[in-house]
Each structure stands twice: as C-alpha cells, then as structure tokens.
Amino acid sequence: MQRWKTINSKLVFDNPWCQVRQDEVELPNGIVLDDYFVNIRPDIALVLAVTPKREIVFVRQYRHGVSEILLELPGGSFNPQLEDGLTAARRELEEETGYVAERTNLIATLYDNPVKDTNKIYLVLAENAQPSGTQQLDITEDVEIVLIPVTEVLEKISTGEICVCGTIAALFLGLNLLSFE
Amino acid sequence: MQRWKTINSKLVFDNPWCQVRQDEVELPNGIVLDDYFVNIRPDIALVLAVTPKREIVFVRQYRHGVSEILLELPGGSFNPQLEDGLTAARRELEEETGYVAERTNLIATLYDNPVKDTNKIYLVLAENAQPSGTQQLDITEDVEIVLIPVTEVLEKISTGEICVCGTIAALFLGLNLLSFE
Numbered sequence: 001m002q003r004w005k006t007i008n009s010k011l012v013f014d015n016p017w018c019q020v021r022q023d024e025v026e027l028p029n030g031i032v033l034d035d036y037f038v039n040i041r042p043d044i045a046l047v048l049a050v051t052p053k054r055e056i057v058f059v060r061q062y063r064h065g066v067s068e069i070l071l072e073l074p075g076g077s078f079n080p081q082l083e084d085g086l087t088a089a090r091r092e093l094e095e096e097t098g099y100v101a102e103r104t105n106l107i108a109t110l111y112d113n114p115v116k117d118t119n120k121i122y123l124v125l126a127e128n129a130q131p132s133g134t135q136q137l138d139i140t141e142d143v144e145i146v147l148i149p150v151t152e153v154l155e156k157i158s159t160g161e162i163c164v165c166g167t168i169a170a171l172f173l174g175l176n177l178l179s180f181e
Numbered sequence: 182m183q184r185w186k187t188i189n190s191k192l193v194f195d196n197p198w199c200q201v202r203q204d205e206v207e208l209p210n211g212i213v214l215d216d217y218f219v220n221i222r223p224d225i226a227l228v229l230a231v232t233p234k235r236e237i238v239f240v241r242q243y244r245h246g247v248s249e250i251l252l253e254l255p256g257g258s259f260n261p262q263l264e265d266g267l268t269a270a271r272r273e274l275e276e277e278t279g280y281v282a283e284r285t286n287l288i289a290t291l292y293d294n295p296v297k298d299t300n301k302i303y304l305v306l307a308e309n310a311q312p313s314g315t316q317q318l319d320i321t322e323d324v325e326i327v328l329i330p331v332t333e334v335l336e337k338i339s340t341g342e343i344c345v346c347g348t349i350a351a352l353f354l355g356l357n358l359l360s361f362e
Contacts, residue, residue: 001241001242001243001250001323001325002243002323003243003248003249003250004243004245004248012194013193013194013201015216015218017216017217017218018201018218018220020194020199020201023245025245027321027323028323029320029323031320031321033321035196035198036198036245037196037198037199038245038246039199039220039246039297041297060182061182062182062183062184062185063292063295063296064185064204064206064217064219064296065219065220065292065294065295065296065297065298065299066292066295066298066299066301067184067185068184068295069182069184070292070295108341108344109341109344110344110345110346110349111244111246111247111251111344111345111346112293112294112345112346112347113246113293113294113298113347114244114246114247114249114251114345115244115245115246116199116220116222116246117246117247117294118246118247120247121346139210139212140208140212140214142182142183142208142209142210144182154357157353157354158354158357160289160290163289163290163291163292164291164292164293164295165291165292165293165302165346165347165349165350166293166294166346168291168346168349168350168353168354169346169349169350169353171353172338172349172350172352172353173338173339173349176335176339
C-alpha cells in the first residue's frame with residue numbers, strides 16, 4: 001500500500017471562503033490522473049463541553065449546505081499556524097455559547113472527508129463548563145444554546161435529532177472517556 | 182430560528198468531479214451575503230458489515246485529500262435518483278470487498294459537513310457478511326481488506342488508527358444496535 005505521487009498542483013478556484021486545488025497525480029500502478037480535485041479547508045475545533053450537572057452544551061443553528069436547522073456541538077474553524085486546537089476550542093466555545101470550561105483536553109484528531117478535503121477536526125473535551133464567559137456571535141450567526149443531559153444523548157442520536165458525523169464521533173469518544181471517571 | 186432565503190444561485194466551478202455553487206442569501210436579520218459557497222457532492226453509502234464470527238469488514242486505502250493511508254468502513258458515492266441507499270450499500274460492499282451480506286438495514290442518514298457540503302451519508306448495517314461475491318475495483322483503487330473483531334474496534338478508535346468521523350459514527354450507531362441482539 002503506497003501513497004500517490006503529486007506531479008503538479010494548482011489552485012483552480014481561489015476565494016477566501018472556498019479553495020479548490022487540482023492535482024496531477026501518479027498512482028503506484030503507474031496510472032496518471034490530471035484532474036484530482038481537493039478542497040483546501042481550514043482545520044476545525046469541535047468541543048464536547050460538559051456542565052457540573054452532566055449536561056452537554058449543544059448549539060442549534062441553520063446550516064446552508066443542507067438547508068436545515070441542526071443540533072451540533074459548538075465549534076469552528078481556525079488557522080493552526082496562529083493557534084493550537086485547544087486554544088481554538090476554548091475560544092470557539094466562549095464566542096459561540098458564552099461557556100467557559102475549567103479543564104480542556106484534546107481527545108482525538110479526526111478527519112471528516114479525507115478523500116476530498118484537507119482539514120482535520122480537533123475534538124476537545126471541556127469539563128466543568130459554566131456560562132461565565134461572554135458570547136460573541138458574528139452578525140451572520142443565530143445560535144440557540146441547548147443543554148442536553150448526558151443520559152439523553154443516545155436517544156437523540158437514535159431518533160436522528162443529532163445527525164452530524166463529527167458531533168456523533170465526538171460524543172462516542174467523549175462519553176466513553178467520561179464513563180471511566 | 183429560521184432558514185436563510187436563497188436569492189440567487191449559480192454554478193461557479195463545474196467539473197464532473199467537483200462542483201461549487203455560489204449562493205446569494207438573505208439571512209433572517211435582513212443581511213444579504215452574495216458569496217456563500219457550497220460544494221455539491223453526491224450522497225454516500227457507508228457499510229458496517231459484520232461477519233458470522235463478529236468481525237467488522239474494514240478497508241485500508243490511500244486518501245489523497247489528506248495524503249494518508251487510512252482504515253475506514255467500505256462505501257462510496259451514488260446517485261439517489263438512480264438507486265436507493267440500501268442498494269448502493271450492497272453494491273459498494275461487494276465491489277470494494279467481495280463481501281455479500283444476508284441482511285441489510287438502513288440505520289441512519291447523517292451529514293458529514295452540513296455547512297459546506299450538500300450530501301447525506303446513508304449508514305447501512307450489513308449482517309452475516311461473507312466473502313462470496315466478486316470484488317470489482319476501479320483501476321484507480323488499491324484496497325486492503327481488514328477484518329477486525331467487534332471487541333477490538335474501540336481500542337483502534339482510541340489509539341487513533343480509526344480516525345474518520347463517518348466511520349466512527351457508524352461504529353457507534355451500529356455497535357449499539359448489535360449489543361441489543
């Protein structure tokens with residue numbers, strides 16, 4: 001099992017909000033493809049924040065890619081050259097929800113779509129989170145904060161109310177960690 | 182909480198392998214954005230196939246978006262106007278691994294990146310899967326089939342060997358279902 005060789009690479013769509021790279025690649029079997037497209041996307045920090053009452057802090061917001069209002073963990077994109085995943089997670093949690101956590105730990109670094117996208121997702125467990133910070137939403141953001149007891153999360157996944165892969169993966173990993181405490 | 186209104190929509194990058202749509206949208210607070218980019222992507226069928234010995238069928242392959250060789254569940258894209266998620270899952274499982282399952286059930290419909298991508302992921306549980314079919318790889322595919330006992334999956338997630346959100350979400354949902362049998 002070998003990696004592909006990139007022979008050429010050019011940015012074919014270049015906007016601050018959307019960047020597409022076209023690669024010419026050589027496969028291990030010698031085949032050359034000149035039209036492999038990759039979306040260059042910023043890394044994401046995703047936060048599993050747990051309150052002292054063992055509730056998880058969710059956000060409900062409109063998502064334009066699929067035109068739906070969805071329930072997800074708080075998070076957002078960041079530039080790993082300017083801040084690390086933990087710092088980004090704390091910043092995003094406070095900006096988006098006003099919650100600040102006593103302890104934060106990076107629990108995993110995952111991929112969303114490793115076939116087409118370049119970005120990683122940093123999953124951060126934020127314990128003893130309390131609404132003692134300052135929410136600072138962008139003018140384009142409209143966010144409802146929803147606290148869900150840890151014991152009710154599984155049901156909301158099985159009914160489909162929680163339906164985003166990254167959020168479900170974070171809950172899986174985080175709830176397994178919390179259950180050992 | 183309201184959806185955004187799409188005022189205008191145009192395809193700004195149009196290739197069979199990569200389509201980018203630029204939307205002009207009006208937010209509920211009246212703000213108009215003329216540069217919201219969405220990647221139009223085909224739906225995905227992702228298969229959690231379990232053998233009679235309670236092993237899960239994984240595939241290891243190179244993923245060019247992140248330039249890494251990764252361990253994931255088998256799956257692939259399909260056109261929902263031509264086939265449904267269950268049919269696509271059975272087809273992808275057999276083409277990619279040669280495995281055929283006795284029973285298949287749709288266990289969830291999820292989103293990968295609802296902010297930027299249009300596609301859904303159909304998660305299909307395939308029980309009593311056996312290598313009685315015919316593997317048919319594309320000439321660009323190089324796939325290693327890896328059987329992992331259900332009891333060893335959690336460890337491989339916690340060590341980071343399994344690190345793709347969709348695969349982890351599918352395992353979470355599927356293993357919860359299997360544990361009730």
